[in-house]
Amino acid sequence: MSTPQQPDPRADGMEPLPPVPAPPTGVESLADGEWHRLHPLTPLFKGGLVLIIVAGILLNSFRDRLIYWAVDLFAPDAHLGDLSTGDPVDWVFSNNLVLLVLGAVLGVLILLIAAFWLVWRFQQFRISDEHVEVRKGIIFRSQRRAPLDRVQGVNLTRPFPARLIGMAKLEVVGAGTDANVPLEYLTTAKAESVRADILRLASGARAARAARRSGAAPDAVGGPTTRRAQLVGSVNTAVSGLIEGVDLADVAPESVVKIPTGRLVGAQLLAGVLWLLMFMAIFGITMAISVPAILADGDPDAWIGVLILTLTVGIPMFIAALAITWAQISKSLRYSIAPTPDGVRITYGLFTTITETIPPGRIFAVEVSQSLLWRPFGWWSIKINRMSGKSVSQQQSSTAQQFNIVLPVGVAADVQRVLGLILPDLPGEDLPLVWDHGIQGPQQDGDDPYTVMATRAWWRRPLSWKRHGFAVTDFAMLLRRGIVWRKLAVFPLARLQGLSSQQGPIDRVQRVGYLKAHSVTGPILGDIVGIESGVVNASLDDIARRASAAVQRDHGHRWASDADDADAGTGAAVGHAFSTSFGGVSPDAPGSGDAASSQEPRES
């Protein structure tokens, strides 16, 4: 017996649903509650290409048998004896069966195209004021409807072959396992307008603002240009997008954080060196075990075996290290993060460009970290916990890990600006906690506002026990951990899913406990060990009380409904104000002089 609670957009009771935004006038909008079809070339990109290639290979390998069989079926009188000797194509010509063969090939082609057409025809989507809905399938029909106020983000992917002819795929990220709604493929202009529509509807923005935004939207959707001109134009934009980056037309350029290519490549190369070292260690162990075994026989030619082993084991590992590094580099090249009215927009990728939009209030935890190798350069990276809506198997893949990285590598100034973008509500008085005492802390002189491990429990974190600790404000719970891998995690209390404490027998003897902040599945864990048990007990009370107050203040899930009169660039303004004040708090932060270089794209 179970009682699932249906997510009801009206259940929050704090704010009434805003009036339905008026459909934009003058521009053809797809968010009109009607069913729409995807781009007709969709099946080609969704695997049709692969199917055709596979069919070609199969045909090539089995053509003798196929022709044998077909001839047997349609022309039993033909001279089959000749077939086994020569080339079947010659045989077809010599027996005047060309028309028959061509007809058969044409028939198969027509069947395939008809099947593709049917699949395309039956796949439709619609965007109403409350839901986005997809239905597909001919025999096994499926229909998926996702409530817009639970949208966790919208991803726009421009895969390399498709972007050349101006197509992109859109993915509406839902909350839950395998809860995404994919819209593959649309023309880029349509995909962008659909994304804007979904975010606009999800934000609960008022009609006035909606109309203003849609007026500024590109009207390439219903443009009077010919198909050919569109194609030429899309190839041009695709190529220029490769050079300049995409999706930055509607944001203020000074608010965009970009990473210089050199730094990105350097940072990834450092990681690549680690991979190489790991592979070399594996290689060394393999050799150490196998070489004595080979040489033990005393065979004079044994060195050939050793050489072969070296090459067969060593080369693939070297290639693997290179491939991993290259994949990382190409994925995070041309990275930019920018505030938009509907959330933070992250763009990355060289050939396949992915644009993610994360609306406010969808980030469950943020972590700034720095490895030992990066310390001399003052580089940091930022990860977040968010709902991915992917299935379990997809969550294991490397693209999914990319999904949680907000800043692959940045200097201190970048970190401050990005934190300002993804945590716009962070109050000013918490800033020293985050930067001076948190990321940089503990300070040598003066008080440490963080509650650190009890000294007697130092052996649980033999290196970092002076740093390992937490702090609580009205906005967030901050966890400071690690000395080799310096980490600072911020768990906004308004989105804290739970708080737990644990204590084992040894802990009890030492009168310490373990505290854990619970968040959605992601790379950031909320564990803190070795805290005085009295503090743990008090925190469970204190944090719960602050969390409930934070929840009542927070309206992130309908982010625009109370900000309708503000400028379209609300997010930008907030983010900017934050980052300037942040910079003011710690003027001596390393690399803050780099701020100018991070604002301007410096591609070398």
Added chain:
Amino acid sequence: MTDSQMTPPPEPTGADRSQPDASAVLDQGTYEKLREPRGSGRLDLDGTWHQISPRYVTSQFIQYAITLAIIVVVVLVAVYALHQTWAWIPGGIVVLSILLTLVILPRQARAIGYMLREDDIVFRKGILWQRIIAVPYGRMQLVDITHGPLDRAFGVSQLKMVTAAATTGVQIPGLTQAAAESLRDTLIDVAETRRTGL
């Protein structure tokens, strides 16, 4: 599943109440005294803990006894009929661990407790390894009540709360039927008034 013991949910007294109604049904036929670790450095929280029904232990005992009997029979068959002497080893390990579980089960059951606070539900369990978790009402996505055939015979059920985080996993076993239903209705009721976002 029809429930003759179904109790009407407590009436909500309005949005401004400070504490969700801890109806008397939650404490009917449960343990009286929470078993806590003795050390002075133990984890603790002020407030009234609700406990679970002693019938949970009985029900668990019978379930374990049945499992034990099946395992013993399987091992005996393997050893004497099939002459697989090695079966003693895994069989012995499993039997020993079940016996150990049975020994500590009554103590464990006494250490399970939950508390309904103003904004969250707190669940505790364990004596040697103690765990306390607080889950805000507004974060609850789902409340599940499950009971197996034997549980039903003893009138106990397990209540499970699901949030967006996979790790919170609060499962309260051994609630009386009436307590489970009442708790569920209370939780959903309170969650409705405090829900925002995810």
